[in-house]
Amino acid sequence: MSAVTSRRHLISVDDLADSELYDLVRRGAEFAAGHAEDARPLREHVVGILFRKTSTRTRTAFSAGALRLGAQIIGYGPDDLQQNTGETVEDTARVLSGMLDVLVARTTGPEAELRALADQQTMAVINAMSAEEHPTQALADLTTLHRHFGRVDGLRVLYAGEGNNSASALTLALSRYAGTELHLRTPPGYGVHPRYVERASAEAGRRGGLVEQRHDMADLPEVDVVYTTRWQTTGTSKPDPDWRSVFDPFRVDDAVMAATSAPVFLHDLPAHRGEEVTASVLDGPLSLAFGQAENKYHSARAVLEWCTAGTG
Incomplete structure (x- = not known):
């Protein structure tokens, strides 16, 4: 796992400052225009892709995006994690954050679960759709x-x-x-x-x-x-x-x-x-x-x- 000097979460649009929102939109347009095809900022990173609901576009976008940026990915389906057998979300966060650099998660419940997953210091958490909001x-x-x-x-x-x-x-x-x-x-x-x-x-x-x-x-x-x-x-x-x-x-x-x-x-x-x-x-x-x-x-x-x- 890469050494971490900072990490950012995206759970809600409200998590972004104005400048961050504008920069993300501009950066997406730069990637679309082919201006950053050689960028590999996620080299040596591991990205977890957790989807508890069906997805074509978002799951493929983050999986392909992580690979293009140099990361390795681990995919989790709706029945793969031990939360299904009673493990708490807090314990899951402690375990995953010791192994992953980023977790992209589509959940079945409220934003609170994503906030709990983000309550640690080493793994970024991205909301790939919750019940309340779809920021990406x-x-x-x-x-x-x-x-x-x-x-x-x-x-x-x-x-x-x-x-x-x-x-x-x-x-x-x-x-x-x-x-x-x-x-x-x-x-x-x-x-x-x-x-x-x-x-x-x-x-x-x-x-x-x-x-x-x-x-x-x-x-x-x-x-x-x-x-x-x-x-x-x-x-x-x-x-x-x-x-x-x-x-x-x-x-x-x-x-x-x-x-x-x-x-x-x-x-x-x-x-x-x-x-x-x-x-x-x-x-x-x-x-x-x-x-x-x-x-x-x-x-x-x-x-x-x-x-x-x-x-x-």
Whole structure:
């Protein structure tokens, strides 16, 4: 294991100072442009990849990213650790931190488990999605915007659909840029939690921006980006058997794109054509969704580099 002089965790967007957030987005764009292909800052490092839920993009992004940066990786499935037999998360953290330099973890529960894993001095912990927040998705989203528009400041985004962990992270992250607008249109009972909206709204207000949430699709604003996500968040189910009828008005189709005059469409994938988005939008000329997915890999490299800076 490498000698550690510092370590950083990324559990929430709120863990990042403004300068760190901006630097991570810029660094992701640099990796995407091929400006750092020879960088091997994780040489001699070992990265654990723990996923208790299914993942295509995030797991592959961090696995490939760690390997590209020179690390060796150990993968853990949902049933591989002794927490399944009763070992405490604190004991697991003590053991893993004696062997790993970084742990990338997608959990099934609240952020508190990740905070417990991070309560040690030698292993960086990265939240690859918890019940509350998906911070690395937000970094990929902002990297996509930065690459396409050349900036994030001043952009206007309409987010339509379930107020899930990706939406929470986007809400916190976009509000940190000057003059941005985030219009959340979420079904009644399925919105972004008020604690995120209130924090982000206050943050945006200090920077000349706006964060607002409504539970209808009337009077859509003119925006630069329309963003949606799947209606059935990974690993979750909805108690209301008639939930689809509540979500139907929030489908992104050609009419929504025309009403907002948005030149760009985003989706964090996986997508269900005909549910949250029509095929004509997802596969159409305005869609950046699959480039957005690739940007998860570039952002993952930026995060891994940042978390291990100062170690060697």
